[in-house]
């Protein structure tokens with residue numbers, strides 16, 4: 093028989109199967125708990141901390157994506173402390189990296205009243221665009237280290253292990269081993285990392301070229317070395 097538990101989220105009592113995370117239960121109730129690092133295709137790791145919630149009796153905010161819902165818990169998903177924490181995380185992100193193509197995160201900033209100018213002296217993470225393969229580009233000035241790409245390239249999907257974290261602290265970034273160009277790694281160009289990137293740091297090469305002003309005909313020549321035939 094399935095074990096059930098009863099807890100309270102935002103003052104509403106809910107009975108659910110044991111073993112679910114607070115995030116899962118809250119979302120099943122229709123609560124809007126934001127996440128960046130968590131994606132339905134990846135294992136949750138509590139990297140971004142946007143999903144934090146307040147649990148009565150706990151000293152610190154709890155990451156909802158990994159903490160299991162427990163019997164008798166009293167959880168707040170939008171308390172003042174929770175919203176302040178989420179707003180500050182968003183403000184720190186926007187102060188240090190390029191979120192111009194991260195539409196979901198921009199919506200979160202709007203929802204939480206986050207200001208991109210809160211930390212004007214913050215050092216920005218800058219990086220040249222890496223354009224070393226025919227399938228996708230990597231622009232790590234847009235990377236917030238959510239880890240989704242590493243996860244899908246590894247045990248969550250592809251089992252290819254072409255990319256991982258490199259460096260420490262502020263210098264941490266996603267890279268290939270020994271920073272080799274993508275064609276010299278185990279990458280099989282499956283595109284799964286591109287598919288889960290939330291910020292446009294990984295982007296299909298064709299999209300990148302079109303945005304750079306290249307025409308479809310020019311891109312075709314670049315890909316095949318042949319001119320496109322005119323339609324009859």
Ligand code: SF4
Nearest residue numbers: 245279280282283285
């Ligand atoms: S495209 Fe390459 S780096 Fe990206 S997930 Fe696939 S194998 Fe890994």
